[in-house]
Amino acid sequence: MSSRSNPFEEMERLFERMSRQFEEASHKLESESPLGGLASGGESMAIDLVEHDDEFVVTADLPGFEREDVEIRMTDHTLRIDASHEESIDEEDEEYIRHERRQQSVRRSIRLPGEVDTDNVTATMQNGVLTLTLPRRESEKGHTIEIE
Known part of the structure; x- marks a missing residue:
């Protein structure tokens, strides 16, 4: 088996x-955003907040x-959702071995318009949709x- 050099390797x-x-520059800009931690990471998290007579329902x-991968915190009137996930891909071929890692994280904080009974909050997650x-x-x- 001879080793061939890839002329595009340096460019790659x-x-x-x-x-x-x-990527590092964009993360730095996001952290210095005037929205200050409302959404951070490579992607944003879409959230719906519905107010009923006796409860709030949040879907993310x-x-x-x-x-x-998900952590949820309640502080005063603020709900904070953090999600972090890392995956590895190993790919093997006749001419090369490749190992890629991808780390994805999102964070979102929202202020609720009323007081919450934190002892009775419920959370479910199905098909990538979190419901609180x-x-x-x-x-x-x-x-x-x-x-x-």
């Missing part, structure tokens, strides 16, 4: 290096992600203070 490495630099499109049901919590009416 140059394009890969340029591609990495563009996460194609290519599995339930174990967030029951409303009765906001306290306040407390009357008598003047002495």
